[in-house]
Each structure stands twice: as C-alpha cells, then as structure tokens.
Amino acid sequence: MSSAPHVEVSSLWPPTGTLSAIPAQQADRQRVEMLVLQAVQAQPWLMWLIAALGAWVLSSLAMWLSRFPGQVASLWYMNVWGLALLLPVPRRQWPGLLLALALGNLAANLAFGDSLLEALRYLPPNLIEMLLGAWLLRGSESYRRIASSPVDGLKVLLRGSLLPVLAGSATAVLTLGWQDDTPLFRIALTWFESTLVGSVTLLPLVLAVLAAERGAVRRDFADPRAWAFALVSVGVGVFCLLQLPFPFVYLTLPLVLAAVQLRFMAVAALVWLMAMVVGTLIAQGLFVAPPQTAYWQQLLVYAPLLAALLPPLLLAAAVEQARNHHGELSRSRERLRTLYERTPAMMVSTDPDGRLLSVSRLWLERMGLRRDDVIGRKLVDFLAAESRRRTLTRTWPDLLAAGRCRDVEYRLMRSDGQRIDVLLSATTERDADGRITRTHAVLEDITRKRLAEELEAEHERSKVTLESIADAVITSDPQGRILYLNPVAVTMIGQPEEQVRGRLYGEVLRRRDVETGAELPDPVALCLHQRKRLALPQRVRLAHAEGSEHVVQESVSPMFAAGGQLIGAVAVMHDVTEAHQLALKLAHRAQHDVLTGLPNRLLLHDRLHQGLQLARRNRTVLALMFFDLDRFKAVNDSHGHATGDELLCQVADRLLKQLRATDTACRLGGDEFVVLLSQVEQASDAGDVATHLLEALCKPYQLGKHQADISASIGIACFPQDGTDEATLMRNADAAMYQAKQQGRNRVVFFKRPD
Template identity: 30%
Template structure:
C-alpha cells in the first residue's frame, strides 16, 4: 500500500503545461478559487496598517494560467481582478484596523483596487517563467529544479510586483514606499513558497485523486501532530521557529511528498494566523525593515522541510524505480523462452527460470542452494568439474558445451550450455549466468536421420547414401572428366565365422573390417555397407590408373593381419580375407547402376579365381569375334 502511494504521489509533469480548452464556467471556478484563497490570506494576516500580509493567492492564479491557453489569459485576469477587488474591498470595509487613515487617503474601494495590478502582474510573470522551465516535471524529486520553481514562481514575481505593491501602499495608506514594497516582497514570497509546490502537484494529479491519497489516518494524524507542535512552541517557547521546523522534517522523512506539502501549507497558514492574533509578534525594532526581517524567519522555517521532502521523494522514486527494474528483470528472466540458471562461485544454484524447472520437472524450492552437479549425469558432472569449469573460469565464458541433465523422474535431457562468469574486484568468481538449449528432440531426430542413411552396426553409409554420392560423382565427372572407381568387396567364408563363433563375433568382425577400410581410404573416398558382409567403396579423384592400383593394394593389405573379435583378451582371433571387384568410370560405365553391376561382376570373378584377391572388370568377348559386345 505504501508503494502504491509513492507511485501515485507524482510531482509536476509535462501534462501540466499542455494547453486545455475549458468552458467559461471553468474560468470562473479558478477565479473564485483565487478569490477564496485571497480571503483566507486577508483573514489570517496581520491587520495593522503597513504590516506584512502573507499572500497565498498568487500561486493558485499562476497555476491556473499555466492550465489555460494564452488566448484565454486576458479573460481570466479580468475575472480575477474583479474577484480580488471584491474580496480585498470587503475586508477593507469590515476591518477597522485597515481603514483609510485619517491623515487622508483614497476611498476604501480604491484601497482595494490599488493592490490588484501587483497581484495580476505577479501571477502572470510566475506563469510565464514557470512555463519556460525545461525540467518542471522533475520539481517533485529534484531539489535543484524545486529551487528553480521557487525562484521563478515565488521570489522573482514578488520582486517584480513589489514596486507596484509599494506604490499601492503609498496611494492608499500614505505609507513609506520602501517599507510597503519590502513587506509586499516578503509576504508574496512566503505565500507562494508555502502554496506553489502544493498547487502544482494538485493541478497535475487532480484534486480528487490527491484528496484520496491524503485523507488517510496516518496522514491526517501527522498533520494534526505537526500543527500541535507549532501551537505549543509558539505559546511556550521564546524562540519557537527551530522547534516548528522539527515536525516538517519528520513528515518529510517519514511520509509522502503530498503529505509534506500539505503540512507545509498548513503550518504556514497557522504561523500567519498566530501572528495575526498576537501569539507570534515581531520584536520591537527601530529600523523600518524590522518586521520584514522577522517574517523571513517564517520563510526559513518552511524551506528546509520543503527541500528535504523533495530530496526524500527523489530518493523514494529512485529506490522504487530500481525495485521496479529489478522486478521487471526478474520477470523477464523467469519468462525467458530458454532454460536459464545462475550458480555461485561454489557451483550452487542461486536462480533458475520457469522453463528450466518445467523441463526438468522440479519446483524452485527443490533446486535453489543445491549443487549443479546434482542435476547432471555422472559423466557430465565429471566433464564439467574437470574440463569445462576450469576453462570457463580462465576465459570468463564457455559456449555450446554438451551436457546431459537428469529430470526429476530420472530421464536424460541433452542440452547445449553457454555461460558467462562475473568476478569480484579481486578476480574471484561470484556467479555465472548460463543459457541452456534442450536439444534432446533435435538429437533424436538427427539420430533418426543418421540411421536413415547409415548402417546401424558399423556407422558406415548405407545403400541410400551410397547411391546419392555415386550419382553426384557421375554428374561431376561427366562435366569435368577424370577417373573414379567403384570397389565391391565381399568377405570370404564369413558364414563360417558366424557358424563357429556366433553372430556377435560376426558383428565384431564386420565392425573391425569397417574400421580398417576407413583407416586406409582417403578423405575424398567413401566406404559403405550394403548389408551382410558386402562393402562398396567409391574411390574418387584419381589422376591415373597407377594411383588406383596403389590404393587397391593398400585395401587388400588390410586383410593380412588377423582380427581379434573379443570381448576381452581371450576372445577369438580369425584370419579374414576378402574378394574385391573394381569398375572404373567412364570406361566400365557412366551411371551408378552400371558401375555397381560391373564392380559386382568383377568381385565374383575374383571369387571364381580363388578368392582373397582383386579383379578389375573386363568386358565379355563374343565367341568367334575379337571385340567386346
């Protein structure tokens, strides 16, 4: 609730300066409000002729002008002049202490009218100068801007209108111009300092909204306590102004800006009333400015509380803004559509987001404070501890590290982790922020795609991928010429291995042959398993037939060594042999089907010739003729 009050307790915003077209009735409302405040000023001010009158009305008039388009200013000022004349004239008539001196003077109506030009000038100048203040919207949170507001809206307008006020005093009361002008300056400044910040705030927020924000037991209670301290100190202490400052400081520190401004205004009204009834009296002085100097003490009592309230509000706003930004950052962190976690320097989890929890099936309370390794497979935990974390602490980051995490029910999730580390001033790791991408489904699909084109036992390309690569080789060499060969290899007596040692041994033999063929072939070559004990090799990039002969010899040499089939050192050892048939592009065929067929035929020719050898494809010769078919 306190946070909501702070957010609602806004200072003057730029919307205050936005011109607003209003009806004539609204002009009358503002004018009557100015007149009502003028009556309050007259009622509570020192009634002795030539004394300081604390004038609160100019702050209301200046803010009213700021709320109006300038085309309506003349009408408003005329209305205000009439209302002020009526109010001032009424008090002049009913108050015998303010009546025209017997030494001679103007009629009471002219006494009232003489003051009006000074009031209007002060209002207009305050409105004009405040409108030109660039950072007016920061007045409620910046002491520097608030000082500019008081300078432009209170002191300077009072100084500019003081000569007119002094002249009015001379004409109406036959007084001393210097004394009258100084009293006008002091009274106008005190009234505007007390009311201008509050009126600006009310104009921005609206009176109803401000009233809802202020009429709370705590605010009303603080205001009553502050007024009680003012009344007690004024009636009990010889120098009460220092004590009067205390409740304003208390409210400024402990309450909202709105409440502080209301209390400041109430205390200013109370002090003016106490001076009127003779409780706070200026000390006897032989100098003409003595009373004005005494009133400056009133001003000095109001200003510290006002500026402290503004400073406190700025601090509260800054604190609230930081809290809001932190809350937004935490909300974004939790809602980020990627798994996130943060760990401290010891590896314990300090924060996780919702997707991390949902993916692994945990509640936040089950995760925070536990070591990150508790959620990894044993292999990933060792890899993180021995390799990744030391390197990341050295580099300050890690990228796309493959880990396996365990869900709450024991399932394994494959993730890619990238992280950055934060270090303290001494270079010690404080925490890391890690982003995890769940690639379990992606790896499953990749595995399915892999096995669609690869042999599950040996990992070699299968028939599908073989035909695709062979087709590409034919197309490439058709455009660029050159040679490549297709080798068709079949193990000799493979069935005997299965019959004697079992199918596991046969599978081990096929895996061993695959590894040997991969080891002897070049990077640009392909070896694939068609099925059973049949292997096909694509030998590309041949520059001449001698290079092919050398490569074939290396392939056949791989079968010279016995093959240990395991498992363990006591597993069977067999001597493996193979028959290899070779067809060469383009002489033995220019398309995949023909090349495979001719390589297969050459392989069977090698078997008929005694096995464990290589045969190159030869075109059949028609009987009785000396040329190929």
C-alpha cells in the same frame, strides 16, 4: 528572459469529455492538472466563476488575518491560486481567467473598505506575479517533479515564487508609491515578504496536487498519519510560539519527522498549515514579534519562518526521490527476476560452489522439475555421468579461473531419465573485491539439433546406399506421386529426376507384359490401395525414353510411419534384361536345331500335341510329313562336312519359304526333316504341299565353288485316318518315307496300312 519552446498542455492528453464518462479506476489515474484542463474546456464560464470566487475567498482570508485597511496583507495566497489555474490551460484561455481573478481580488479589497481606485492599484502587481510565474513554469517540466527532486523544487521556487515576487514588488512600487507618503523601500519590502511567504508555503502544495494523480491526492490526504502529524505540528507550533524563545527552531522538528514518514504532498500541506498557524497568531496579537527599529527588521519574523519551513520541504522531496528510486529499483529487480524466470531460454545461476540460486521456468519445464526441488542443489546433480566428471575436473575450474566459458557440450538428465543435450555458455559475477559471488549460465537445448544431425547423417547414408546399389529405387507419396529416384532409376527410364518428380508412377513408367506386350496397370496405385506388398515380384518390359526396353524384376511395397500411417510406397526394379535374353536363348537352343535354327524333336512333340488337340476339337485333318534327303551322304563325303552343313541350312531355308506361318518344319537330325501341317482341309492338300516342297528341294544348290543336285523322299501320315496319337502318326509317317525310298526315291508316298 526567454523560455524554451513550449508544447500546449492540452496536447498531452486525449480528447476531453465529461468526467462522468471516464471509469472510476481510470479517473483515479488522471492527473489533477488534466482534470482542471478538461473542466476549463468543457465549461469555461464555471471555471471563471470558481476562479473569481477562490480569489475573493483567499484575498479576504489574508486581509482578515493580517492586515488593516490601507496596509499590505501578509501570507498572500491569491496569486498562487491564480498561477495554479493558469498553469494547466492553454494561453488563449488566460485572459478570461485573469479577468475573473481580478474581479475576485477587486471585490475582496472593496469589501474591506478600500476605494475603487485604491483597489485597482493593487491589481497590476498581483496580475504580474501570476502571469510571470505561470509563464516561467510553463517553460520547463520542473514543476511536475517538485515532489521528487530537491533540485527541481528549488528551481520551481525560484521561477514560480522569487522572480515573480520581485517583479510584483517592483510593480507595487510603481502603482502604490506615486500617491502614498509611505517610503518606497517599505512598500517593496512589505509586498515582497507577504507574497513570498504565501507563495513559498502554498505553491509546493498546489504544484504537487496538480502533478499528482487524483487517486494519489485522495490517498495522501486520507492517510491517518498525516492527520496525526497535523495535530502534533499545530500543537507544537502554538506552544513554541507562545512559550519558548526562538520558537521557529522547534517548528521544524515535527515537520522533519513528517518528511521522513509521509509523502511530499502531505508534508507540503503541513508546511502550509504551520504557516497559517503562525499568520493567525500574529494577526491575533498572540505572538509578539521582536522589537523593530527599522523597516527591514520585518524580515526578522519572516526569514526565520521560511528557514524553518523550507528544509522539511526539501527533505520531503529528497525522501520522495529516494523512495521512488528504491521503488524503481525494486520494480526493476522484479522485472529482471520475472524476465530471468520467464525468458524463453534455459538459464541457471549458481553460487561459487555450484549450488543453484535461481533457474528459469523453461529450464524447470525441460527438466520436469519444480523450483523447490532444485534450489540449493548442485548443478552437477542434474548432469549425466560423463558430463558430471568433465565439469568437476575441467569445466568448472576453468570457468572460475577465466571468468567465462562458451559452447561447452553437456548432457542433462531429466527427472524421467531422458537425456537433454545442451551447449552451455557461462560467466561469473564478482564483488568489489574481485571475489566470485555467483555464476550465470545459458543452456541451449541442442537435443533436436543433435537428433536432426543424426537423422541427416542417417538420411545421407541411406541416400548414398540407394545411389550405390545396382537396383533402381523409386519412392512415392500416399497418392502415388514420385518423390525420389536413385541414379539407376534415372538411367533406366531415361528421364531426369526433376521432370518426373511429382508425377504419377504409372504415368512416367510405361510397362508391358513380357510375353504378350500388353500394357500393365500402375502397381504403385494398386499397392497403396491394398495397403500391402504385391504378392510376387513381377517381370515386366520397361520402356526407355529413347525407345529401347529393359526387362526388370519389379517389387512394390507400401511404407508406413511409426504410428501406422501410410506415407507412400517404394518400388525396386532389378534389371534382368541380359538374364532374360539368355533364358530366351537357352530356351530357343533347347527347342531348336543348332545348325539350321529349325524346331527340334522336343518342340515338334509340343506343337504336334497342340495340333492334335485343335484337330480333335475342330474335327479337321492334320498331316505329318517325314522326309530324308537323297544322295546327301555323297555330297558330305565329297566336299566335306562344312559343305554338308551349308546344304542343310539351305534346305531349311527353302522349307520355311514354302510353308505357312501356322506350319512347322523341324530337323530331327542328320538329313531327316519333319513338316507339320496343322490345318488342312483334306489329305490330298497335304500331297500338294509335299509336291511343292519336293520341287523346291530338287533345285540345284550353290555351295561355295561347288554345285549340288539332290532330291528327297517324303512320307505322309494324316490324322485321323493314319493315327490319332503322336507316336502312331510319327511312326506311320516314318514308314511312308521308307516306302518312298524303296520305290526309287525323289517321290511322295502316303502311308498305307498293310493288307
């Protein structure tokens, strides 16, 4: 017979060490076989001594109870002792233990009067039984389940008791039969019955102790009920064996009761105790066995004994198995209940009427309720009005009919009145007859998802709005770095969004003053620093990436979160380039002559006013010239108004070419012009300028196919001698011009006061 591949028992436990180093609570959870292994590995010589001593004690006890010198003892327990020591330890340590066991057995036989040779003849069968039993049991894990499985119990008795005893009986025939006149069958039968009864009654107890935790051994043997059953079992056994016929039938009764009430280990101890009682009474001659006429009739004593002791063991294993299954079922239910209540999901269970049977902890937390406040109430009590109506009229009937529903939108109402949007998926549980016993539902909280969707939709609407308006919109973070630009802003600055996002507003947007062209500071940085909107929208020149410019109306405001935290700034720019250009054009037209482009009377008064202030402050001379074209009317009448207009334009062009940038030439109307010299050293300088102007104006004019020759009459008035205010100077210059005309035209005349 071959065994399955075996893993050394020592590999099943952590590194060995002294038991004193293990905490008491942890030591109580250690299996006894582990403790035996640790003891053997820690102090092998001590275990050998214990093995030899145990073998001597058990052998002596068996021989003292039930054998005479030269006969085979009944209720032989020494082999079970040896098997129990061999089973937990590695095979490499078996020789030392076997030698110790053999010495113990040999010492007991010699002490009871056997010769050395006779004692040696008993060793091979005993050693064969111990080795074979340990080898067969090490081939499987069944021996660890003897206390909780009747099937495994029978397998263990087959491998650990029956087969080794048969092998030991055969070996006994070989070692004992060659020198003795006793029939071989009697030797085999006597050996078989004595070792089998001893093995069957003690092996279950030994294996149960080895497979149990140390704390469980202490608990089972300290149970007061076990001691009470022990007294009852001993009393019933003694009374029945001494007083009643067929006593073995009655021995079973207290053991069966104990099998139902006690743990397997305690029942196995009672079975062994009952076997000891029977063996003691037989040894003392108090129990008289039925008359025997043949050797095989010895079985009439031990077969009924085994038949009385085995059923309680199997019943105890079955009860222990059921008890374990019930405990595991209870623990499983508790785990499921705990998992149900603590699972990170909103879960509810209801009866067929919709009353809550159980709820998860998360559901209670989300709803702001306590368990005692909701169990027994209907689920619809916690729904919003619309969801309640839909549940009663459609969802609940559909669930009961179909047995399931999925992703049904509901709205729960918290204890504080807040809403919770959920998706409900439910299924029904039915009994064997197909009736619905309860429903189970999982609710997915989609409140945040709905809020996120609403925010996303609002964000999309805002984005579409920003992208649809005609103004440029730029937002920044609290440090002034650009976060967003709408398409208008991208077009306005001429740079793609990905290139400017994350850069400072003032770094990306090059802004200059409309009037002076000076660079302007970063308005976003200023707004974030002041944490308020800038005073007034500012009109600035904004440079495009390709070099062009826009004139924009710029407004910058800070952005605050609901809690008052500054989250950035938003800049809005309205393109006013066309309006600005139109305003400039209108302003130019208001101050300039439409035909010649020269300043008109309005601008002349403004510059004359400024020139007088400057002359007074610097105490310099200012000259004002009035001149009129000679013979202009003749040109206009001869060649038409268009030719006359062309002549006026050419006159204006010649004036501008002769004057400095600081001088002003303007047209008052018709053929009257004015020249303002704001900075001259002395009045005679104005005369020189007037002479040059006259020379330039007198040159021929090419007017299309015609040529015109004209001259001019120029009158000059100077500040301060000819006047100190605008009106006086203009009046005196005009008077000087008329004097020039009266003196024959084509000349320059300074104003002279009348004598």
